[in-house]
Amino acid sequence: MxxxxxxxxxxxxxxxxxxxxxxxxxxxxxxxxxxxxxxxxxxxxxxxxxxxxxxxxxxxxxxxxxxxxxxxxxxxxxxxxxxxxxxxxxxxxxxxxxxxxxxxxxxxxxxxxxxxxxxxxxxxxxxxxxxxxxxxxxxxxxxxxxxxxxxxxxxxxxxxxxxxxxxxxxxxxxxxxxxxxxxxxxxxxxxxxxxxxxxxxxxxxxxxxxxxxxxxxxxxxxxxxxxxxxxxxxxxxxxxxxxxxxxxxxxxxxxxxxxxxxDGPKTVLADILEKKAVNPDLFIDDTELEKWTYLKGAKKEIRKTVAGFEYHYSEGSMVFPDALDQPSRTIITGEGGKSPSRFKHVVQTSKGLRRLSPVELERLNMFPDNHTQLEGIPDAKRAFFMGNALxxxxxxxxxxxxxxxxxxxxxxx
The missing domain is CATH 3.40.50.150 (Vaccinia Virus protein VP39)
Known part of the structure; x- marks a missing residue:
């Protein structure tokens, strides 16, 4: 037809x-x-x-x-x-x-x-x-x-x-x-x-x-x-x-x-991780770990606005690192880049804690590997694409x- x-x-x-x-x-x-x-x-x-x-x-x-x-x-x-x-x-x-x-x-x-x-x-x-x-x-x-x-x-x-x-x-x-x-x-x-x-x-x-x-x-x-x-x-x-x-x-x-x-088969985060070596830049340096832990953790603190107004701020903790035996959390557009973040995915591997690679983010949206790889397009932009994708x-x-x-x-x- x-x-x-x-x-x-x-x-x-x-x-x-x-x-x-x-x-x-x-x-x-x-x-x-x-x-x-x-x-x-x-x-x-x-x-x-x-x-x-x-x-x-x-x-x-x-x-x-x-x-x-x-x-x-x-x-x-x-x-x-x-x-x-x-x-x-x-x-x-x-x-x-x-x-x-x-x-x-x-x-x-x-x-x-x-x-x-x-x-x-x-x-x-x-x-x-x-x-x-x-x-x-x-x-x-x-x-x-x-x-x-x-x-x-x-x-x-x-x-x-x-x-x-x-x-x-x-x-x-x-x-x-x-x-x-x-x-x-x-x-x-x-x-x-x-x-x-x-x-x-x-x-x-x-x-x-x-x-x-x-x-x-x-x-x-x-x-x-x-x-x-x-x-x-x-x-x-x-x-x-x-x-x-x-x-x-x-x-x-x-x-x-x-x-x-x-009640069919389920794919979890572990299933989409790359088996080969990934970019070393994805690994979290020990000096940054404290920042990551703070951002992912629960908070109850007093914060100040730019105008000097004080307010009570609280939020719950995130699973850190992300659970490998579950489907991943939702990918967001800010998933790329090295800076510590509450919302970026972090996985525990045999070589240490690391962020997800562009290919892994593509797999989470069921795209072909390296679909977004193109000369002149940085990894952060590739992550942005997947944060916007379906x-x-x-x-x-x-x-x-x-x-x-x-x-x-x-x-x-």
Whole structure:
């Protein structure tokens, strides 16, 4: 069967592409990566080095005309978590005026302007998205769901912690899939119903099973006016109504809390450590050990602000060194560099305590070894890439299930 054509936005170093193309069911026909805050476009350079420069754009997506983006079946991307508030409606237009630089509206604009809309969307974000902003919990996600609903998409989402399904890193992210109303899968969702789709029959549920018991079940309709959602959604400042699992179909939301159901093999931190010698710079010097121990330890102390105000500060201890018989903690963007840090990973080896190598960080996100290795790119930048990346195994598995469901329905035998 013909491969599905993919457009990859906010591509980073290509995590979505790696996962999807590894299934052999997808072909990326256009990609975009632009880092606004840096002069040298390191991530885009890595992307081009691995996948070629053809059909790759290193330009601010807000300035790329939709006409330059080829038609595609699947739009993917890990877009930044920002403030998605709507400033005002545009006259004589179906568009909306969000704040400049808020990249969700670039996705919205492409979907709005494409005559042949993509059949599916596959997006990723930090799970904080479900409860942002703090003064109107869930408003940003409500805006996204309503705008996608208006564009003809049914949306399912799930917060997935990679380690809970046997992968090597405790990395919790929200993944969501959207199905256009023109697809047979959209009609299947309508027939199946939100609850059965989310618990057993759906793309994510088939890939990453959950238990039968659910909590905090909520059903509600989203306001049809985006400006009203922007101004009034959850204005009473309660908890976000969006749980870790849910669906929005025709503006109606069903959401509840699920727990993972997995008893397969598990990868732990020890499994991904390099067997060969690593860069000596990764080892912690004895003179620095006291600083590391302090930063990783529990604290109860009085601190002073710049203005001289004294306050009580406390925090719990971190496991130090990191447990080798467990999946790793979440990789952060500041993982590189020699300076002592509370959050960097440190492992005990036969030769002493050391930080993780760039290859080990790549393995924790299930990237190929040395995917980010390129002349002129320091190890700290490679670590930064992995702090921003997603776990490739999640994309590969969901992508494989999506294609299977798509082909079974689109071209029945």
């Amino acid at each position: 013909q491969k599905l054509k993919v457009c990859e936005l906010f591509a980073g170093v290509g995590g979505f592409r790696l996962g999807l193309e590894h299934t052999d069911h997808y072909k990326v026909v256009w990609s975009n990566q632009w880092e606004p805050s840096t002069k040298t476009q390191h991530a885009s350079k890595v992307y081009e080095a691995r996948f070629g420069s053809e059909s790759h754009s290193n330009q601010n997506i807000e300035e790329v005309p939709t006409s330059e983006i080829p038609d595609h079946d699947l739009l993917v991307g890990g877009f930044p978590c920002q403030d998605y508030s709507v400033a005002t409606s545009l006259k004589n237009s179906k568009g909306l005026l969000g704040k400049k630089g808020v990249l969700w509206w670039s996705i919205h604009r492409i979907l709005s302007e494409k005559k042949n809309k993509p059949k599916y969307l596959f997006l990723e974000n930090v799970d904080r998205l479900l409860k942002s902003p703090s003064n109107q919990r869930g408003r940003d996600f409500a805006l996204m769901l309503r705008s996608l609903s208006d564009l003809g998409y049914a949306v399912e989402w799930r917060v997935i912690n990679a380690a809970e399904y046997g992968m090597p890193q405790r990395r919790r992210r929200v993944f969501f899939l959207a199905y256009h109303k023109s697809t047979p899968l959209f009609k299947t969702i309508q027939k199946t119903g939100a609850t059965d789709w989310l618990l057993t029959d759906g793309t994510i549920a088939t890939t990453f099973p959950v238990g039968e018991t659910v909590e905090n079940v909520q059903h509600f309709a989203l306001d049809k006016d985006l400006v009203s959602i922007s101004e009034y959604f959850n204005a009473k400042k309660g908890l976000s109504p969006f749980q870790n699992t849910g669906m929005c179909l025709n503006g109606n939301v069903t959401t509840f809390k699920t727990a993972p159901s997995f 776990v490739v195994g999640i994309v590969e598995r969901i992508g494989s299930t999506l294609f299977r469901k798509h082909s079974k329905i689109e071209e029945p035998l």
